Amino acid sequence: MQIYLPIAEVSVNMFTLLGLGGIVGLLSGLFGVGGGFLITPLLFFIGIPPAVAVATGANQVVASSVSGVLAQLKRKAVDIPMGLVLLVGGLLGSASGIYVFNLLTRLGQIDLAVQLCYVVFLGGIGVLMFLESLRTMRRQRTGGVRKKRNPHSWAHKLPFKFKFRASGLYISVIPPLLVGVLVGVLAAIMGVGGGFIMVPAMIYLLHMPTKVVIGTSLFQILFVSAFTTLMHAITNQTVDVMLALLLIAGGVVGAQIGSRMGAKLKAEQLRILLALLVIVVALKLGADLVITPHDIYSIASGGHA
Numbered sequence: 001m002q003i004y005l006p007i008a009e010v011s012v013n014m015f016t017l018l019g020l021g022g023i024v025g026l027l028s029g030l031f032g033v034g035g036g037f038l039i040t041p042l043l044f045f046i047g048i049p050p051a052v053a054v055a056t057g058a059n060q061v062v063a064s065s066v067s068g069v070l071a072q073l074k075r076k077a078v079d080i081p082m083g084l085v086l087l088v089g090g091l092l093g094s095a096s097g098i099y100v101f102n103l104l105t106r107l108g109q110i111d112l113a114v115q116l117c118y119v120v121f122l123g124g125i126g127v128l129m130f131l132e133s134l135r136t137m138r139r140q141r142t143g144g145v146r147k148k149r150n151p152h153s154w155a156h157k158l159p160f161k162f163k164f165r166a167s168g169l170y171i172s173v174i175p176p177l178l179v180g181v182l183v184g185v186l187a188a189i190m191g192v193g194g195g196f197i198m199v200p201a202m203i204y205l206l207h208m209p210t211k212v213v214i215g216t217s218l219f220q221i222l223f224v225s226a227f228t229t230l231m232h233a234i235t236n237q238t239v240d241v242m243l244a245l246l247l248i249a250g251g252v253v254g255a256q257i258g259s260r261m262g263a264k265l266k267a268e269q270l271r272i273l274l275a276l277l278v279i280v281v282a283l284k285l286g287a288d289l290v291i292t293p294h295d296i297y298s299i300a301s302g303g304h305a
Contacts, residue, residue: 007240008052014246016046021250026257039247040191041118041281044288050114051105052240055232057191059244062225069222072215079166079212083219085173086198089180090187090224097188098231105236112289117190119286125197126278133272167208167216175206180220187221187228 001014024039043053072078104110158172179201186197198217202208208216233239 003242005048005052005240005243007238008048008243010047010049012046012048012243017243017246018250020046021247022254022257023250024247025251025254026261037118037122037190037278038281040114041122041285043243044115044285048243050111051101051236051238052243054101054114054189054191055229055236055238056240056244056247059225059229059239062222062229066222069215069218072218075215076166077212078215078219079164079208080219081162082164082167082169082176082208082212083216085162085176086180086183086216086220087223089177090184090220091180091227093181093184093186094188094224094228094231095184096181097185098228098235100185101189101232102235114190115285115289117186119282119289121186121190121197122278122282123286126275126282129275130272130279133275137272166212167206169206169208171206179205180224183220184224184228187224188231191228 002011003014004011020039020042024042040050040053040057043057044050048056069078101110104113158174160173161170162173163170179198183198198220199213202213202217203210229239
C-alpha cells in the first residue's frame, strides 16, 4: 500500500515504514539503544531525503525517550542537576548544529555532510564497541580482572566544581557542558539522540555510576531532541509527521518483542551483535558514497504511486 509523504515528497509502501519502525524498535528493546543512529540511515536506503530523515529521526527519538525517562525517574535513577548541566550544553550545541545544518542546506551539501558524519561516527563507534566486546569475552574466558579506572582524572581538576549528590561526584561543570554541546550538535546534524556517545563519556570521562547514567542520559536526550525537532520544523520544514507516526507505531510493537528476546541473550553477545550491525550500516553508507550509481543523472518527481 503506497502512501505519499508530503514533506519528503516521495511515495513509500506503508508496510515498509511500519517494518523499519519495527526493526528499530526491536533493536531498541534488544540492545537498549534509542535507535536514532539506525533509523536515519535506514530511511536513506529507502529513498527518504537526508534532511527529512534527520529531522524525523530526531522526532522518533523524543517519542522513544519519554517512557524511558519516566521509568528511570520512578527508580530514582536520574541525576537531575547533572542532567540540567548536560541539557544546557545540549541546547547550545543543538542551536549551533541547526545553524550549520541550514548553512550546508543553502550550499547544497547537506546530503553529503550527513552521510559522511554517519560513516565516520558509526564506523568508529562500531569498531570500538566490537573491540571492547572481544576484550571482555577474552577476559571472561581467561579469568582476567579488569583494571579499575582512576576516579580522579583531569576532568576532576578543573574549576567551577559542583556537588552532584545522586552520582556521588564533586567535579567541574565544564566536562558535562562540553559533552552536552557535542551531543547537541550531533542531534541537530545527524538526527540522533547521542546516547551512543554520551553514555560512554559519562562512564569513562565523568566516572558516573552506571545506575544513574542511563536515566540521566535519557533526561538530556529527551529535551535536546524535542528542541532539535522543533527547530528543524520551524527553520527547515523537514519534519514529516506522517512518516514519524508510522515509524513510531512500528517501533512500539518491535520494542516489546526485542525486550523479551534480549532477556534470553548474554550482555556480551548483545554488544558484539550491535557492534557488527553498526559496522555493516556504516560500510553500506560508505559504499553508497563511492560507488557510481546506475543512473548518474536523475529527475526527482513528487508522487508516483
